[in-house]
Amino acid sequence: MEGPVHTGSIAILDFGGQYAHLIASRIRRFGYPSYIYPCDTDPEALQGVAGIILSGGPQSVYEKGSPQADTGIFDLGVPVLGLCYGHQWMAHTLGGKVSPAQVKEYGRTEAQRMKNEKLTMKNDLFDSLPEKWTVWMSHGDEVSELPEGFVRIASTKDCINAAMMNAERRFFGIQWHNEVTHTEHGMEVLERFAKLCKPAQWSIKSYADHVGEQIKKDVGDRKVFMLVSGGVDSTVAFTLLNKVLGADRVQGLLVDTGLMRKGEVKMIEEAFEKLGINNLHIEEASEEFFRKLEGVCDPEEKRKVIGNTFLDVQRRVFDALKAHSSKLKAGEWMLGQGTIYPDTIETGGTKHADKIKTHHNRVEAIQKMIDQGLVIEPLKELYKDEVRILGEELGLPHELVWRHPFPGPGLGVRILCAKNREQGAGSREQLAQDAPYMVLPVQSVGVQGDGRTYRHAIVVFHDRPAEVTQDLLELATKIPNSNKEINRVLLCTSQSAPVKFSLHPSAITRERADLLREADDVVLHEMQRAGLYEKIWQFPVVLLPCGTKPGGQSIVLRPIESTDAMTANAYVLPSAVLQSMTKRIMALPGVDAVFLDLTNKPPGTIEWE
Numbered sequence: 041m042e043g044p045v046h047t048g049s050i051a052i053l054d055f056g057g058q059y060a061h062l063i064a065s066r067i068r069r070f071g072y073p074s075y076i077y078p079c080d081t082d083p084e085a086l087q088g089v090a091g092i093i094l095s096g097g098p099q100s101v102y103e104k105g106s107p108q109a110d111t112g113i114f115d116l117g118v119p120v121l122g123l124c125y126g127h128q129w130m131a132h133t134l135g136g137k138v139s140p141a142q143v144k145e146y147g148r149t150e151a152q153r154m155k156n157e158k159l160t161m162k163n164d165l166f167d168s169l170p171e172k173w174t175v176w177m178s179h180g181d182e183v184s185e186l187p188e189g190f191v192r193i194a195s196t197k198d199c200i201n202a203a204m205m206n207a208e209r210r211f212f213g214i215q216w217h218n219e220v221t222h223t224e225h226g227m228e229v230l231e232r233f234a235k236l237c238k239p240a241q242w243s244i245k246s247y248a249d250h251v252g253e254q255i256k257k258d259v260g261d262r263k264v265f266m267l268v269s270g271g272v273d274s275t276v277a278f279t280l281l282n283k284v285l286g287a288d289r290v291q292g293l294l295v296d297t298g299l300m301r302k303g304e305v306k307m308i309e310e311a312f313e314k315l316g317i318n319n320l321h322i323e324e325a326s327e328e329f330f331r332k333l334e335g336v337c338d339p340e341e342k343r344k345v346i347g348n349t350f351l352d353v354q355r356r357v358f359d360a361l362k363a364h365s366s367k368l369k370a371g372e373w374m375l376g377q378g379t380i381y382p383d384t385i386e387t388g389g390t391k392h393a394d395k396i397k398t399h400h401n402r403v404e405a406i407q408k409m410i411d412q413g414l415v416i417e418p419l420k421e422l423y424k425d426e427v428r429i430l431g432e433e434l435g436l437p438h439e440l441v442w443r444h445p446f447p448g449p450g451l452g453v454r455i456l457c458a459k460n461r462e463q464g465a466g467s468r469e470q471l472a473q474d475a476p477y478m479v480l481p482v483q484s485v486g487v488q489g490d491g492r493t494y495r496h497a498i499v500v501f502h503d504r505p506a507e508v509t510q511d512l513l514e515l516a517t518k519i520p521n522s523n524k525e526i527n528r529v530l531l532c533t534s535q536s537a538p539v540k541f542s543l544h545p546s547a548i549t550r551e552r553a554d555l556l557r558e559a560d561d562v563v564l565h566e567m568q569r570a571g572l573y574e575k576i577w578q579f580p581v582v583l584l585p586c587g588t589k590p591g592g593q594s595i596v597l598r599p600i601e602s603t604d605a606m607t608a609n610a611y612v613l614p615s616a617v618l619q620s621m622t623k624r625i626m627a628l629p630g631v632d633a634v635f636l637d638l639t640n641k642p643p644g645t646i647e648w649e
């Protein structure tokens with residue numbers, strides 16, 4: 041990581057598992073600053089941190105090429121806690137032994153701590169915990185010999201050295217995952233470790249003050265130009281810049297693409313109006329977007345056209361604003377971005393992985409500007425939840441800052457298109473068309489292994505069409521696993537008997553966007569009415585160019601649960617909610633059928649594209 045160390049914070053060294061972010065956000069929730077670094081960060085660069093946590097990771101420490109930290113971290117004189125792989129790496133490097141476990145433990149087990157007669161010294165992490173508690177394990181290796189100076193502090197049935205410590209040096213190793221909610225006392229143990237480090241205090245409030253000072257310093261006497269997408273991050277960043285710098289030094293631009301959700305632009309306008317922010321220029325450019333999208337059907341092509349049109353409009357409006365405004369004189373302004381913490385760090389987890397997509401805040405032209413000090417990203421050290429809390433503190437409405445994530449190209453990725461009357465011709469005939477299944481004529485994007493798929497969805501018809509059973513959920517995993525032509529499984533919630541669907545050639549049009557906006561709005565209100573909005577991570581609503589009548593279309597409901605969008609589970613909607621959504625969407629003109637997507641990610645992505 042570049043830049044100065046975060047003095048007084050707890051450093052998480054990331055060995056490549058999925059845990060580093062979870063640990064860092066937990067530590068912050070306790071009120072202490074915490075940041076993630078690649079595992080091989082130079083200890084010199086960590087001088088000043090209050091403590092170090094070594095995260096989990098999927099490899100074996102004794103394997104060639106496994107991720108390594110610098111042993112110099114043990115000489116920094118601060119407490120160190122190794123978790124899972126971190127526990128093993130610590131044992132291995134400090135002279136103990138790690139070997140394949142006799143019994144590999146995955147999932148729930150019971151930890152038992154060493155009783156006081158066996159362990160006379162104080163154990164800051166476990167003292168006063170019960171003698172036994174449930175923990176969550178996931179390991180194939182174990183610490184078979186403790187390093188010198190360490191004592192065992194807990195065991196499980198199959199793992200003798202499940203936790204260890206060197207009390208004098210304040211080094212701890214724990215095999216189980218404290219950061220997951222299934223582990224009892226997990227948060228308590230993490231918090232005890234954090235306290236032991238005597239870290240600095242951290243809160244959104246103190247952060248806002250700190251970042252306010254930083255913004256003033258970085259911007260100097262320049263002005264800031266900022267693209268506001270309508271999403272939470274850029275809205276909060278824009279508000280913060282306005283608060284700190286004042287309206288006359290900030291200029292915002294929001295491009296209305298015609299692919300936003302119902303009432304979205306108005307909601308943002310009103311929120312800013314209430315806060316007295318009147319320096320956001322809104323450019324209504326939907327005509328131009330729909331014109332450029334005429335006849336465009338391929339998912340990647342749609343993305344490209346939308347992205348390029350964005351750039352054209354931005355450039356044009358920027359030039360026009362520049363001609364009229366003293367704010368945007370060459371050499372006197374910077375670009376503002378709503379980049380948040382997970383977008384910026386290169387950690388053990390992502391460093392070696394192939395890039396699936398470049399984050400739009402880090403494309404080459406922007407990176408060049410960043411290197412020249414021409415970009416300001418006031419939220420770049422915050423997690424999403426923290427951005428939301430900050431947004432509310434700045435006076436933005438709750439329902440605006442807690443909105444579900446929404447893709448940059450907007451409804452464009454949720455309006456499926458068709459060039460011909462048949463997609464993936466030939467493949468469908470090879471699939472059984474027996475009731476109660478029916479292969480839909482559309483294909484959508486999915487993900488399997490590390491690769492992208494473009495395959496058909498299969499529909500299940502059912503006597504009780506609004507009821508999601510365990511059998512159905514199992515089918516949703518089984519079918520794509522065993523059939524190479526299928527990447528999604530849907531339940532038809534509007535019809536119980538199989539019907540034939542035909543495809544109509546269609547691209548993205550204003551009429552289709554308007555129809556999807558209405559269906560999306562129905563879903564939003566039904567979710568809110570049932571108190572489900574904050575339980576569901578994201579709920580894309582998708583428009584398909586196929587129906588049972590000539591020119592008819594269908595709607596797919598795709599509620600999911602997730603923590604980071606990398607993987608996701610289909611969210612099981614209560615029957616009554618599903619029924620009510622279906623009924624109201626079926627009442628929209630031109631909708632022939634409603635489906636519920638039961639597919640997890642993988643094999644189905646969150647968006648259909």
Ligand code: XMP
Binds near residue numbers: 445448647
């Ligand atoms: P997938 O469909 O790949 O989506 O499972 C993962 C998450 O990314 C969001 N998404 C985007 N977000 N710009 C964004 O800012 C985009 O172009 C984009 N495409 C997908 C998607 O909504 C989900 O949360």
